[in-house]
Amino acid sequence: MRSVWSGNLAFGLVSIPVKLGSAVSSHKISFRQVHDADQGRVRYQKTCELDDEVLQSEDIGRAFETPDDELVEVTDADLKALPLPTAKTIEISGFLDLAAIDAVQLDTPYFLAPGSPAADKPYVLMREALVRSGKAAVGKFAMRNSEHLALIRPRDDVLVLQTLRWPDELNSPADAAPKGRVSISDNELRLADTLIDALGEADLDSYHDEYAEAVQALVTAKLEGAELPAPGGEDRGGKVVDLMAALQASVEQATGGGGGGRGGEEAAGGDAAGGETAGGEATVTELTAKSRKKAPAGKAAAKKGAAKTAAKGAAKGAAKTSGRSATAKKTAAKQPAKKTARRRTG
Known part of the structure; x- marks a missing residue:
């Protein structure tokens, strides 16, 4: 040492x-600055500002x-x-x-x-x-x-x-906190909890520096005159239309449930509020195979059931809310008609 x-x-x-x-x-990739015209190394010299020595x-x-x-x-x-x-x-x-x-x-x-x-x-x-x-x-x-x-x-x-x-030396976190009031529903929290549980514990030993590997592959290809690696990555951005649907799709994908986000759209009901905050738009995208860590088969199977149960609970709650709203509207619509009929009979 x-x-x-x-x-x-x-x-x-x-x-x-x-x-x-x-x-x-550190395994950080280091680059040299070179002159584009002749590939000469760029060097820095310290000089005195009084006599340029x-x-x-x-x-x-x-x-x-x-x-x-x-x-x-x-x-x-x-x-x-x-x-x-x-x-x-x-x-x-x-x-x-x-x-x-x-x-x-x-x-x-x-x-x-x-x-x-x-x-x-x-x-x-x-x-x-x-x-x-x-x-x-x-x-x-x-x-x-x-x-x-x-x-x-x-x-x-x-x-x-x-x-x-x-x-x-520690700066105040106040400037980084969301501004304005943000409302999060119980259904959204339940699905977020389910997603955290489904993704499981992170194994830090399984992570590695893909950027350094990609740069090394690029340099090797240039040295050997081979075809350069194909561009990778994807655009992870996207405006949140329905936060519940995005959470539901993420849970299904993390647990291997598939089925896309249709169930999430039904579960969302009127609980999409809180997906956006003042000052800008939030972005949520579905997890990809590279970005998520799959749980072991047995663990994933067990969590899949829990995830579906939580999702069904969220959907059921939203459905009940929607049903109550519809019943109330029908009742309100019928009441004036009844009063009119009684007047005519009298």
């Missing part, structure tokens, strides 16, 4: 030599810019001499349940490893204590010219340190 930081993990009066190494790697890394320092545009030089020696105990120590100051951490606050994960053989025993003690308590440790440490809030938790035989965003 390549170390990116080394120091001590301070747990009360126990000090454990540790080192940090990246817990993740091209600079090397050893010629470049750092400075802090004040609000009135004054530059204050800050050297590496200045930063190393900062009176921060967290420069070489991860100070644990408390513990909390993992459920109390907002996922939005989680940042970069690292493996926290013993810094020497002598650190193995206190390291394992710390790991086992966290396992028994069911909690994670919270502390601070400084790395790469910044102080970080950190969460330390056990994972298998190691400790994982995950940096956290500071609470005041």
Whole structure:
């Protein structure tokens, strides 16, 4: 494991030599910028804005810019001499349940490893204590010219340190929330619950980066002079005409029920309200074979019955509502006629 930081993990009066190494790697496809005319590589050079001199890394320092545009030089020696105990120590100051951490606050994960053989025993003690308590440790440490809030938790035989965003770095979600009043019916909620149950638990190990594979296939085809891969994907957009019908069709497709959205249209009745919100149109499309995860045969068969039961319940409820409305209209239409007939008889 390549170390990116080394120091001590301070747990009360126990000090454990540790080192940090990246817990993740990326398979992101990287492209080079080239000149279209001759395919020459495009390179960036750092220049001084005063004399246009091209600079090397050893010629470049750092400075802090004040609000009135004054530059204050800050050297590496200045930063190393900062009176921060967290420069070489991860100070644990408390513990909390993992459920109390907002996922939005989680940042970069690292493996926290013993810094020497002598650190193995206190390291394992710390790991086992966290396992028994069911909690994670919270502390601070400084790395790469910044102080970080950190969460330390056990994972298998190691400790994982995950940096956290500071609470005041989290933006308010208010601007992202739907505006205006949105009405959701009980039938719509029941069908959404059925769809969630039918799709089942997600197996993260079964997902893979199809974009990277497609780019690699494209590059290989170009190198070999072969036919380029056919365009893929589909337009997933579409105006919602009937939210209940779309939910019903999704449930039937997820459970292998087939039959399209006809049953959903009948179940919808007057419950389509809430499909659109102020400020724009929502889009719902049927699930495709690629985008949905099929449940095992036995599980799908069991859920298929549950899905049909829920769908029938929704349809029955809508039908009753429609029936009551029709009866009321007929009664209202007949009443004036009866009164007229009585007057004529009198």
